[in-house]
Structure formats: structure tokens, C-alpha cells
Amino acid sequence: MHLTALILSRLQFAFTISFHIIFPSFSIGLAAWLTVLEALHLATGRPVYRRVFEFWLKIFGVAFGLGVVSGVVMGFQFGTNWSELARMGGPIQGPLLSYETFTAFFLEASFFGILLFGRPRVPPGFYLFSTAMVALGTTLSAFWIVANNSWMQVPVGYVFQNGGFVPTDWTKILFNSVLWVRFPHMLLASYLTGAFCVAATGAWLGLRGVARAEAEVMLKMGLYLAAVLVPAQILFGHLNGDYVHKYQPPKFAAIEGRWHDEQPASEVLVAIPDARHETDHYALSVPVLGSVIGSMSLNSKEVGLTDFPAQDRPPVFIPFWTFRVMVGCGLVMLALAWAGSYLAFRGRLDQSRLLLRMIFLSFPLPWVAILTGWFTAEVGRQPWVVYGVLRTAKAVTPFLTTRAAMTSLVLFCAVYAFIFAAGIFYIYRLLQAGPVGELAEPTRGTPNRPLSIGGPDPSETPRPAPRGA
Amino acid sequence: MVEFWVFILGFSVLLYVLLDGFDLGIGILFGIAPHENEKSAMMSAVAPIWDGNETWLVVAGVVLWGAFPLAYSTLLSAFYLPIVFMLAGLILRGVAFEFRYKTQRWRGVWDWAFAGGSLVATFAQGVTVGALVEGLPMANGHYSGGDLGWLDPFAILCGIGLCLGYALLGACWMVRKCEDEARELGYRFIAALSVGLLAFLGIVFALALRADLQVMHRWLERPYLFVFPAIGALAAIVLAHSVRRRRDGLPFYMAALIFIAAFGTLAISFWPYMIPFSITIQQAAAPQSSLAFMFWGEGLFVFPLMLVYTAISYSVFRGKVRSDSAHY
Numbered sequence A: 001m002h003l004t005a006l007i008l009s010r011l012q013f014a015f016t017i018s019f020h021i022i023f024p025s026f027s028i029g030l031a032a033w034l035t036v037l038e039a040l041h042l043a044t045g046r047p048v049y050r051r052v053f054e055f056w057l058k059i060f061g062v063a064f065g066l067g068v069v070s071g072v073v074m075g076f077q078f079g080t081n082w083s084e085l086a087r088m089g090g091p092i093q094g095p096l097l098s099y100e101t102f103t104a105f106f107l108e109a110s111f112f113g114i115l116l117f118g119r120p121r122v123p124p125g126f127y128l129f130s131t132a133m134v135a136l137g138t139t140l141s142a143f144w145i146v147a148n149n150s151w152m153q154v155p156v157g158y159v160f161q162n163g164g165f166v167p168t169d170w171t172k173i174l175f176n177s178v179l180w181v182r183f184p185h186m187l188l189a190s191y192l193t194g195a196f197c198v199a200a201t202g203a204w205l206g207l208r209g210v211a212r213a214e215a216e217v218m219l220k221m222g223l224y225l226a227a228v229l230v231p232a233q234i235l236f237g238h239l240n241g242d243y244v245h246k247y248q249p250p251k252f253a254a255i256e257g258r259w260h261d262e263q264p265a266s267e268v269l270v271a272i273p274d275a276r277h278e279t280d281h282y283a284l285s286v287p288v289l290g291s292v293i294g295s296m297s298l299n300s301k302e303v304g305l306t307d308f309p310a311q312d313r314p315p316v317f318i319p320f321w322t323f324r325v326m327v328g329c330g331l332v333m334l335a336l337a338w339a340g341s342y343l344a345f346r347g348r349l350d351q352s353r354l355l356l357r358m359i360f361l362s363f364p365l366p367w368v369a370i371l372t373g374w375f376t377a378e379v380g381r382q383p384w385v386v387y388g389v390l391r392t393a394k395a396v397t398p399f400l401t402t403r404a405a406m407t408s409l410v411l412f413c414a415v416y417a418f419i420f421a422a423g424i425f426y427i428y429r430l431l432q433a434g435p436v437g438e439l440a441e442p443t444r445g446t447p448n449r450p451l452s453i454g455g456p457d458p459s460e461t462p463r464p465a466p467r468g469a
Numbered sequence B: 001m002v003e004f005w006v007f008i009l010g011f012s013v014l015l016y017v018l019l020d021g022f023d024l025g026i027g028i029l030f031g032i033a034p035h036e037n038e039k040s041a042m043m044s045a046v047a048p049i050w051d052g053n054e055t056w057l058v059v060a061g062v063v064l065w066g067a068f069p070l071a072y073s074t075l076l077s078a079f080y081l082p083i084v085f086m087l088a089g090l091i092l093r094g095v096a097f098e099f100r101y102k103t104q105r106w107r108g109v110w111d112w113a114f115a116g117g118s119l120v121a122t123f124a125q126g127v128t129v130g131a132l133v134e135g136l137p138m139a140n141g142h143y144s145g146g147d148l149g150w151l152d153p154f155a156i157l158c159g160i161g162l163c164l165g166y167a168l169l170g171a172c173w174m175v176r177k178c179e180d181e182a183r184e185l186g187y188r189f190i191a192a193l194s195v196g197l198l199a200f201l202g203i204v205f206a207l208a209l210r211a212d213l214q215v216m217h218r219w220l221e222r223p224y225l226f227v228f229p230a231i232g233a234l235a236a237i238v239l240a241h242s243v244r245r246r247r248d249g250l251p252f253y254m255a256a257l258i259f260i261a262a263f264g265t266l267a268i269s270f271w272p273y274m275i276p277f278s279i280t281i282q283q284a285a286a287p288q289s290s291l292a293f294m295f296w297g298e299g300l301f302v303f304p305l306m307l308v309y310t311a312i313s314y315s316v317f318r319g320k321v322r323s324d325s326a327h328y
Helices: A005-044 A047-081 A083-117 A124-153 A170-174 A177-208 A212-247 A249-256 A289-295 A317-345 A353-361 A365-381 A402-433 B002-030 B036-046 B050-067 B069-078 B080-102 B107-134 B153-177 B180-211 B214-221 B223-244 B250-270 B288-316
Strands: A158-161 A164-167 A267-274 A279-286 A384-386 B273-275
Touching: A005 A047, A005 A124, A005 A177, A005 A365, A005 A402, A047 A083, A047 A212, A047 A402, A047 B050, A047 B069, A047 B080, A083 A124, A083 A164, A083 A384, A083 B050, A083 B069, A083 B288, A124 A170, A124 A177, A124 A365, A124 A384, A164 B288, A177 A212, A177 A317, A177 A353, A177 A365, A212 A249, A212 A289, A212 A317, A249 A267, A249 A289, A249 A317, A249 A365, A267 A289, A267 A317, A279 A289, A317 A353, A317 A365, A402 B080, B002 B036, B002 B050, B002 B107, B002 B153, B002 B250, B002 B288, B036 B153, B036 B180, B050 B069, B050 B080, B050 B288, B069 B080, B069 B273, B080 B107, B107 B153, B153 B180, B153 B250, B180 B214, B180 B223, B214 B223, B214 B250, B223 B250
Parallel strands: none
Antiparallel strands: A158 A164, A267 A279
16 A cells, blocks of 8 residues: 555554543543442442442543543644644534533543542542542543534534535534434443453452452442443444434445345345455345344345445445444343343352353453444545545645654554553553552542552552451 | 634643643753652652643643634644654653652653653744744645744754743742752752753844844834833843742742743734734634634633632642652
8 A cells, every 4th residue: 555644644543543542431431430339338338339449440540541641642633634624624623622621621630639639638428429520521521522523424513614614503513313322322332341341350350269349349230230231232333323324325335245236135244345346255144134224124225335436435344344343242242241140140150260251351342342333433434534525535634744644653653552551561460459458548639640549659568458448 | 702712722822831831841850850859859849730731732722723723723734743742742751750650660761751751842842933933834825834844943942942941940840849959959950041041042032133033023013012021031030039049939930920921922923913924813713603602611611610620729739849748
């Protein structure tokens, strides 16, 4: 492939945003889970909830910090690499993202400090309130980001004037039905990330026989939550498919691997799509199912990619496969969550080491699902950046040179790899240690220092937890 | 409405320069601080607040995008490499703050990342301002200077100047927050940096005169502009006095006043241009419907709350950090 500034910019955006999404998706879920734990602790008074809370708070801190530093880059990349999009879409995208900074950053920054260091200084009810506010902040942040992206997927409420998008109806932009199925989809994905990480950690601790009471709380809460959320997520996934079917038929056809109109349409389960010959190789398909999935009907006509001019079609291979990987992850998560919940409910989960091991190994699944889901949405949107209106090739900074784009791509890859390795190693060490250490009330506050609370100084050795503290 | 957002933007940038200025400056000086206990005290002096300080950069960035999309897209794409290096520097120094204390073996690496990241980020900001003062090469509404169009001796000089300036802010903050050796070290830094900064200002002024910069014409047209350098000079005199009398609290305010004077000078000599001397504020402004949408929510209600939060955060952490109570 010839490396142009356009390709390099796309790679850079894909790389930096994929790196970034790993952390917020985790911290959105964790913040909500911390709120539930704190509420349970207040309601029941059981110390185990407190110990689990303190344990996950440390991990939350590190993930939150990495999300903050990698997020700063995102706000500037629109201008550096995508100046034409920034100029034209700025009147709509700029205000949406400025609301993110103002509302979400403000809430998070204000209450995060209290969360980390304020427990001895504020009443328990206010501490719970602070936890909920941090969770609200992360959720609001996700809302504005998805609002911006949904407008790029299905632009509404604007006129195109003087070479730019001029907002005419903000209620349409903010109450776009597409936004309100995509935002819950993202939110549920984040909650599932939290649930699976918590359950996997519980399984890991359980397998090693460490901190049994805490491990059981983590396993049960994670699995029960996932058992309820995965079906809800599948429902919202279906609703997302509906909007793609309605507003982005070429993307839908690419996901389905459907090249020609069919009535009734079959569903290609797996295949190797071949764009040059406009066909699928080694296709395994089920008749009629395509019409059922697309239109909930037995004989609807479903459109194929060849209905659209070649320059308006997305790449097929990537969305076709990323979609299947996402759905596959979802189905595996469903099986694990239900099987695990059933055994946990019957009190036999700790006897099934095989299932525990599988739950432990399942922790990457929600991330894989989130990344492949976003790949499907974003690659499937091509060749448009603002769907149907502005092409990606016209959005890139017109005078950006390959040399400059290559420099920045290499620089970001190197820096991110460096801090990612350190951050992951650090989270791993925290997880491995398990919920140990005293429930000492922190006395000195240093808020706004997301990464600093993770555990003891390396020179200190962790002490075992006093039970019932 | 446009004026409101110009004010918010200017205010956010100024706040960023003053707040992140001193913690970037501490980062720069960290690299030449000789002993571990001074280093530790320096970090403690900014640790609780650096993250909030940096948030103002993001605030300025998104306000620029939302309210002045043309200026946002032109500036960021023109200064591609400085911005990319600034971001990389900010990331490295940000995580170094925290990871430094998680390891003994790798501490040197994170120290290097902290000082180096701060220096690179500051230098990139200074170069950007310098090149902006000279005026961006534009053709048909686009930047036309190429990858390195911002790179010339004047811009580099401004990069060095901002490093000196932020370091001065940092040294004043050290004096304000630290005790014992770290405080003394801060006073020594202030003395050296003040001389360096004076020399820099002299050279820049001479260069600007020689290059016949367009900014200089504005000065002759608008003599009232000399009020700002006068304020700056006054602040420098008070700074010198407060250093001699060891009045720990005062130098920081005086250094901040020097920065405010410089900022005011630039802002008023650019007016009514947003990108001197090619794009005016009115040309850069987003449509009324965008500005109004931002005004009725974040502008009117959330912005004041953000200021309140910043004030609370600083009042919680007021007073000296004691070297023995350095966190961890």
C-alpha cells in the first residue's frame, strides 16, 4: 500500500482512539460498580464490600489516569490531521465536545479527589454521592462522545452553508434516535467490561485460594450482572443493526457480505469477501435468515453492495469480520455468564475449576467486542467521515506531508507502547496482590493524582488484611 | 456572543499559561535539581494540582474548536509537529509524576521523562507563539508554510524564552511552597532566570526591530500598549525586592503579573486578528447557533463552577509542603 498522509492519518487516529477507548470503557463500568458497592456497604454494613471497594478503587485510579492522558491527544487530533473536518464540522462537533470537557471533566475532577482521599473528611452519605458523581461524569463523557460520533454517522439538524455545517436544530442533534440506541449500546458495553473484569479477577483469586470472601463477592456480582446485561446488550445490538439497515445500507450490506440484491435474502455466516470479484469465497450461508435479520420478514428484498457505485462502498473484509468477532465475543460472554450464574446460584461454582479458569481467561472479551464493534461502525462508515456528505479523503489536512504524518504516528506509537507497558504491569501487580493491606483511613489528601494511589511504596511490604476492619 | 467567547478563550489560555506554566517550569528545573530531597519537594509542590492545571489546555482547545473552528483548524494543522511533540511531552511528564514512585530501578527513566517531557512541551508552546507573532504564511485561506514553516531563529528564541519564563514561574512556586534547601534552591534559580529572561527580552526586541515585524507597527500606532511593559517592569522591580527580603509568597504573584503583562501585550497587539495577520475574530467565529448553544449551558453555568472548583482545590492545598511529609 502506498503510504500517503491520508492513510497515515487514518492509522494514527485508529491507533490513538483504540488505545484510548480501552481505559474509559473500563472506568465507566468500574465507576458504576464502585457506586453500587459503596451503596451496598452503607445499606448492609458488611465490611467485605468496603474491602472490595478499596481494592478496585486503586485499579480504577490507574485506568482513569491512563484514560486522561491518552484522551488529551484526541481533542487536538481533529485539528492537526483532519483540519477540513474540524473547520466544516466545527460548528457542530466543537460545541458537542466542549460540552464533554465542561460537564464531564468538571464532575470527574471535582469528585475524584474526594473519592481517592476524602473518605475521612466527609460524611458517608456525601462520599457515596461523590462516587455517584464520578460515575455520572464518566457516563456524561461517553454521552457527548457518542453524540458527536452519531452525528457523523447520521448527520441531522444542519444546513451546509459557506463551506461548513451550520447547526439549525440542536434538539434533533441531541435527540437523534440513532444516538439513543448507540449510547446505551456503549454504556452496556462498558458495564460488561467492568462486570467481566471483576468476575475474572474473582475467579483468579478463587483459583489461587486468595481472599475467598472478596473473591466470592466479585464473582457473584460480576456474573449476575453480566447474566442480565448480555441479553440487554444483544437487544441493543439488534437495534443498532436496525439503524444501519435504515440509514447506511452499504455498510449493512458489507457487514452481511451481500454483493447482490436477494429476495428472500440468505445470511452469510462466514466467508472470505473478495471486493475485486464482488463475491464471497467459501461462504457458509443460511437461506431466508438474511431477510429475517434485516427486516424481520420472510421474503423481504435486501440490497447488495453492487447497488452502489464502487466509490461509495466501504471496505468489506474488515467490517464483515470485526462484526462477527464482536457477535462471537457476545455469545461466549452470554454462555459464560449464564453457566457461571447458574452454578454460583446453586453454590457449586467453586467446585468447577474449569469454568473458573474460563471466566478468568474471559477478561479480554469485552474489550475485543468493543474494539471490533467500533471498527465495524467506523470502517463501515467509509468512504465518508460525515456520512453521505463529507468524504474522509476531503477531510484530511490538505497540506499535511507524509513525513510529518509518519513522524507523529511513530512518536505516538512509541510513547503509548511505553506508558501502556508500565500501566498494565502496574495494574497486573495490583490485581495479583488481591485485596490486601489495611483499611487505613488516608489522612493526607492529594486529589487529582489519578495514578498515585495504587498501592504501597515498593519499599514497603503489603500487610495481610485484618478481617472485619 | 462572539465577544463572550473571545473572553472565555483568552481567560482559559491565560489561566493555562499561569497554572500549567509553573508546574511545567518545576519540571524543567527538576532536571537540574541536584538532590533527591529537593526533587521530591519540587514534585510535592505541584503533585495535587498539575492535572487540574492541564485541564485548562483542553478547555482552551475545545472552546477554540467550538467557537472559532476556522482558527482551530488553521492553527493546529499549521503547527502540526510542535503540537504533536507537545502532546507527547505532556503525556510522558504526566505519567512520570506517578510512576516515578512505583519503582526504584526505573526511577531515573521517569525522572528523565518528567524533565524532558516538560522541556519539550514548553519549548513547543514557545515556538508556536513566536511563529504566530511573526505571522503565518497563508495562501487561499490555508496555511502554506509546509512542515517546518514555523521554524526560524525568532521562533526558536521564543521557545527558549518560554522555557526560561515557565522556569521562573516554577522557581517562584518553589519558593512559595517549599522550605529549607528546596526554597533556597528556588531563590538561586529566580536570580539566574531573571537575568536570563531580561537578556532574552532584549534580544527579542532587537530582533523584532530588525526584522520589521508587523507587530511592531501596531505598537507605533497604539502607544497606549506601552502600559503593559510598564506593568511588567514594575512587577520585575517588586520581584527583585521580594527576593532580597525573602518574602516567600510575593515572587510568584509578580512573575504571574509579568506573564499577564506579556499576554495582554500580545492579545491587544493582535486585536482584532485571531491569527495575526490573516484571520480576524469575526471571520473565525462559529455561526450564532453554535455560540448560543454553548453560551446557554457551559458558558453561563458550568464555566463559573469550574472556576470555583479550581479555587477550592488551591485553597485545600494552600501553605507549604513539608519535605518530611512528602507523600508516599
